[in-house]
Amino acid sequence: MLDTLDSLDMAKLKAFIFTYELGSFSLVAQKYGKHSSTYSRRVSNLEIDLGVELFVRNGVHLVATEHAKVLYHPAKSLLAEAEHFAQRVELCLADDETQLNIAIDSALHCFAPNKAISQVIKEFPATEVNIFSVNSTQVMGLMNKQEADVGLVLSNFKVPSSLMNNKLFEFDIVRVMAPSYAEQAGINSGKEVESALIRGLTQIVLSPLNELGVSTQNYSSRLLNVDNFEMAKRLAMDGVGWTNLPRVECEKELSQGELIEFIGVHEHNLKWSVDALWPMDKPKGTVATRFVDLITAQNGNPL
Missing domain, CATH: 1.10.10.10 (Winged helix-like DNA-binding domain superfamily/Winged helix DNA-binding domain)
Structure with missing residues (x-):
C-alpha cells in the first residue's frame, strides 16, 4: 500500500x-x-x-x-x-486564521449574520469556522475565556477591560404592541403616548442586557424578561405587553397589522447599535476582520 x-x-x-x-x-x-x-x-x-x-x-x-x-x-x-x-x-x-470562533448575540439574528458567515466560508474555505449563538452575557463569557475570537453583541456599558469593543452600525428601534393590547390600554396608533401611561403597562425586555447593566432599556414599572428579540416580538403579538424591537425585526408584522408602532411624548428616532468584541491581547485576523466588515456593510449605517 x-x-x-x-x-x-x-x-x-x-x-x-x-x-x-x-x-x-x-x-x-x-x-x-x-x-x-x-x-x-x-x-x-x-x-x-x-x-x-x-x-x-x-x-x-x-x-x-x-x-x-x-x-x-x-x-x-x-x-x-x-x-x-x-x-x-x-x-x-x-498567517491567516486556520480556525475562527464567532460568538453572536442571539438577539441579532434579525441582522442575518449567517449571510456574512456564509460569505467568509466561501472566501476562506480552509478556515474552520465555529459559531456560538448565545445571549449577550454568554458572548461576554466566551470572549473573556478566549473561547471565541470575535463577538457580536448589542452595545452595552459593561465590556471587560480584557476586551476591545468597536461599534459597527446603528439600527432603528421601534416601540410596538399588539392592536388588542393598545385598545385595552386606550392607546391610539399614530398619537404620542404619555410617559405615565407607558410606565403603567407591561414591558418585555431583554434580561441579558439587564445583567450587563443596560437598565436604560427599562421604561415601564412592570417588566417581563426574555433573552432575545424574537421571543419579545411573539409575546407582544400575543398581547401581553409592549416591547422595543429593531425595525428590521418587525417590519412584516407592522405592515400586516399584527403589531402597531407607538411613540412616547417628545420621543423621536430611537436607535441602538451593534458592537464587535476582540481580545485585547490578540490582534484581529484577516478572516475575522473580513467577517466584521461584511456584516457592517450588509446592515449599513456604519459608525
Whole structure:
C-alpha cells in the first residue's frame, strides 16, 4: 500500500477523475485546457502506477472498467483532501486564521449574520469556522475565556477591560404592541403616548442586557424578561405587553397589522447599535476582520 501511495501524483489523479466524469480525453481538454494527449498520457501512467486498467479504449470512446468504478469516489475524496491541505498551507503562509470562533448575540439574528458567515466560508474555505449563538452575557463569557475570537453583541456599558469593543452600525428601534393590547390600554396608533401611561403597562425586555447593566432599556414599572428579540416580538403579538424591537425585526408584522408602532411624548428616532468584541491581547485576523466588515456593510449605517 505504501508503494501505491508513494507513486500517486495529483495531476494523474485529476486526469483520471476528469476523464471518468466526462467520458473522453477530448472533452476533458476542452473543459480544463491542455491537449487531450496530456490527459491520455497521465491516465496511462496512472494505470501503470496502480497496476490496473481504468478505461477500455475503443477508438475515441472510453469505457470505465470496474476498477475505475471502484476507485473513482476514493480518488475524488483524496483529491478534495489534497486541495484542502493546500489551502491550509496557504493560510499558514499568509498567517491567516486556520480556525475562527464567532460568538453572536442571539438577539441579532434579525441582522442575518449567517449571510456574512456564509460569505467568509466561501472566501476562506480552509478556515474552520465555529459559531456560538448565545445571549449577550454568554458572548461576554466566551470572549473573556478566549473561547471565541470575535463577538457580536448589542452595545452595552459593561465590556471587560480584557476586551476591545468597536461599534459597527446603528439600527432603528421601534416601540410596538399588539392592536388588542393598545385598545385595552386606550392607546391610539399614530398619537404620542404619555410617559405615565407607558410606565403603567407591561414591558418585555431583554434580561441579558439587564445583567450587563443596560437598565436604560427599562421604561415601564412592570417588566417581563426574555433573552432575545424574537421571543419579545411573539409575546407582544400575543398581547401581553409592549416591547422595543429593531425595525428590521418587525417590519412584516407592522405592515400586516399584527403589531402597531407607538411613540412616547417628545420621543423621536430611537436607535441602538451593534458592537464587535476582540481580545485585547490578540490582534484581529484577516478572516475575522473580513467577517466584521461584511456584516457592517450588509446592515449599513456604519459608525
